[in-house]
Amino acid sequence: MRKISYLFLFLLFTSISFGQQTTVSNVLNLRSAQHSGVILQQDKLVGYYIFYLKEQVDKNNNAYEVELFDDNYNSTGTFEITRPKSSYLAEMVYNGQNFMLHFYDKKTGYEFVTYDRDGNQVGSSNIPKKEVSSWDLMRIEQNSSSATENVTIYPNSTEGFVRNSYTKNKKIGYEIIAYDNAANQTWSYASKETSDMVETADINEISNGIVTLTVTKKKNLTTKEMRVYCALLNANDGSLIREFELGSDEEGQRSLLKSFYNEKKKTITIVGEYYKKGDDILKSKSEGLYVKELNEAGEEIDDKKYAWKGDVDQFADVNGDSKKERPFYVYFHDVIISKNGHIFLIGEQFIKQVSAGGVALNVLASAAGGQTNAGMFEIMIADMVVVELDDKKELVDFKLIEKKNTSVILPQGMGLVSTAVLGYYMKSAGEFDYAFTSKNKEKDIYDVVYIDADRKESKDSKTKSDLMIGLINVKGGKLTNNRVPINCESKSWWIRPAKPGFISVSEYNKKAKEVIMRLERLSY
Numbered sequence: 001m002r003k004i005s006y007l008f009l010f011l012l013f014t015s016i017s018f019g020q021q022t023t024v025s026n027v028l029n030l031r032s033a034q035h036s037g038v039i040l041q042q043d044k045l046v047g048y049y050i051f052y053l054k055e056q057v058d059k060n061n062n063a064y065e066v067e068l069f070d071d072n073y074n075s076t077g078t079f080e081i082t083r084p085k086s087s088y089l090a091e092m093v094y095n096g097q098n099f100m101l102h103f104y105d106k107k108t109g110y111e112f113v114t115y116d117r118d119g120n121q122v123g124s125s126n127i128p129k130k131e132v133s134s135w136d137l138m139r140i141e142q143n144s145s146s147a148t149e150n151v152t153i154y155p156n157s158t159e160g161f162v163r164n165s166y167t168k169n170k171k172i173g174y175e176i177i178a179y180d181n182a183a184n185q186t187w188s189y190a191s192k193e194t195s196d197m198v199e200t201a202d203i204n205e206i207s208n209g210i211v212t213l214t215v216t217k218k219k220n221l222t223t224k225e226m227r228v229y230c231a232l233l234n235a236n237d238g239s240l241i242r243e244f245e246l247g248s249d250e251e252g253q254r255s256l257l258k259s260f261y262n263e264k265k266k267t268i269t270i271v272g273e274y275y276k277k278g279d280d281i282l283k284s285k286s287e288g289l290y291v292k293e294l295n296e297a298g299e300e301i302d303d304k305k306y307a308w309k310g311d312v313d314q315f316a317d318v319n320g321d322s323k324k325e326r327p328f329y330v331y332f333h334d335v336i337i338s339k340n341g342h343i344f345l346i347g348e349q350f351i352k353q354v355s356a357g358g359v360a361l362n363v364l365a366s367a368a369g370g371q372t373n374a375g376m377f378e379i380m381i382a383d384m385v386v387v388e389l390d391d392k393k394e395l396v397d398f399k400l401i402e403k404k405n406t407s408v409i410l411p412q413g414m415g416l417v418s419t420a421v422l423g424y425y426m427k428s429a430g431e432f433d434y435a436f437t438s439k440n441k442e443k444d445i446y447d448v449v450y451i452d453a454d455r456k457e458s459k460d461s462k463t464k465s466d467l468m469i470g471l472i473n474v475k476g477g478k479l480t481n482n483r484v485p486i487n488c489e490s491k492s493w494w495i496r497p498a499k500p501g502f503i504s505v506s507e508y509n510k511k512a513k514e515v516i517m518r519l520e521r522l523s524y
Contacts, residue, residue, distance in 0.1 A: 021518040022073040024050075038497055039068070040096055043439055045497055047071055048504070048517075049099075051092055057082060066099070068117065071499045073517055079119020087111070090140055095155035098122055098181045102153060104140050114183045123182030135166035142411060151427070154203050156235055160186065162211060164203050170194055171220070174201040176211065178238060187238030201231070202424045207261035209235045210296065212268060214256040214424075215243065226281060230256055230270055232298045242298030252277045254290060257423070258332035258345065267301060268294045271332055271345060274305060288312060291393055306395050315398040330385050331423035334437045338477035339444045341391025346448050346472070348434050349382035352410075352422060378409045379426055381433055384450060386472060386479065401481050403470055404454035406433060433470075438497045445500055447522065448472035457485050467493060469503065471522060484522060
């Protein structure tokens with residue numbers, strides 16, 4: 001497995017803990033999905049959790065276990081869940097207070113169940129299959145069959161959760177739904193049922209009582225003309241604070257790649273690319289990046305542009321290198337705000353292109369009289385991107401951190417999706433090389449970790465490690481980057497954030513039927 005940072009662990013286990021390492025024995029099988037994660041308290045990592053199959057209760061039911069660990073992998077507790085065998089765990093999300101588990105059953109539909117950290121069921125709710133939109137079903141069944149993630153649920157502070165979904169409108173629409181910790185629906189916000197546009201929404205951020213959405217609108221699925229909007233919702237009651245279009249026909253279109261809340265300034269900042277008048281946002285290379293600052297009412301405070309030619313190219317050669325002349329798009333994964341007020345935007349380049357492998361698979365399947373889910377397009381993932389702005393949002397640096405390109409074949413139909421939406425799809429499927437950002441706000445230290453497919457320890461070295469970690473470190477507002485080789489005894493592994501100065505590395509030994517989870521010190 002190329003990356004198993006997203007694992008559904010089907011285990012029977014006996015856990016032995018040694019401090020900074022734990023061994024889970026009698027592991028029967030592994031399946032790719034993100035059913036393990038970290039436990040945070042006020043943005044500080046304090047532990048880990050893992051969900052796994054414990055045993056078959058009878059011919060119709062399975063018993064699952066959730067085990068909790070502290071930040072040194074000492075077990076702090078377990079609890080058991082009994083579920084029908086036909087029930088598939090699509091998502092598991094922790095909000096700092098409770099877990100929400102999203103189950104899907106092909107016969108009955110959706111079920112959302114919440115538990116506290118002691119294993120007590122807090123509440124549950126169901127959505128019958130006939131009430132789930134066909135687009136929602138297509139997404140979850142595709143993720144189930146391809147063993148990729150289904151990311152639709154987000155923590156809403158410690159008060160509950162927010163989920164985005166498709167709706168059965170006149171055309172495709174979207175709905176944003178909030179739940180409390182007992183899985184009761186508290187509010188919903190949806191596109192108009194009578195809309196003549198295909199409308200989709202992706203959750204950018206939920207912070208300080210505000211939900212920020214990227215909304216796209218098209219006349220139909222195949223048209224190339226697309227409008228991008230930013231919508232702000234009140235996270236407490238779902239009321240619309242403001243929705244506005246990014247760009248216009250007169251000045252050119254804009255995309256929305258990332259939003260973040262600045263706790264110190266009490267403002268919302270959105271980041272994206274801008275295009276010249278008449279350019280096609282799906283095909284044309286953008287003119288540069290923009291950063292727009294809003295107050296909590298969604299009103300504009302500031303709007304700055306950074307052109308590729310004239311601004312960015314003084315820091316990075318984004319025009320002279322033939323590799324970088326291609327119209328790469330950037331998906332921004334995270335934002336770091338250091339104590340000196342400098343803002344670091346952490347992104348990754350990607351581009352859609354025709355897939356030789358996808359074409360070959362379709363030709364072979366057609367010749368054999370069969371079908372394949374592989375599309376004709378693929379996403380090529382390229383370098384990491386770090387944009388540094390000072391406290392006045394002046395461009396300080398634009399750094400391209402090279403890593404080996406990787407590619408992912410898109411499922412059929414995804415080639416028609418807009419580039420902005422493709423970035424969200426790649427993120428939800430766990431296909432980017434970016435892994436996570438460890439944050440220690442108190443000490444002003446941040447570690448951005450990503451996977452580099454080039455496993456050589458240096459350019460001149462012929463040695464390869466089992467795993468090469470890319471590390472971007474921001475300490476006291478100063479940025480450095482490094483590569484850290486890690487060796488594993490098995491071919492199946494995944495990584496997680498850890499306490500400052502460490503990374504969590506886990507691996508599955510199929511022959512020994514065990515999972516070993518350990519902390520490894522990072523070298524800067």
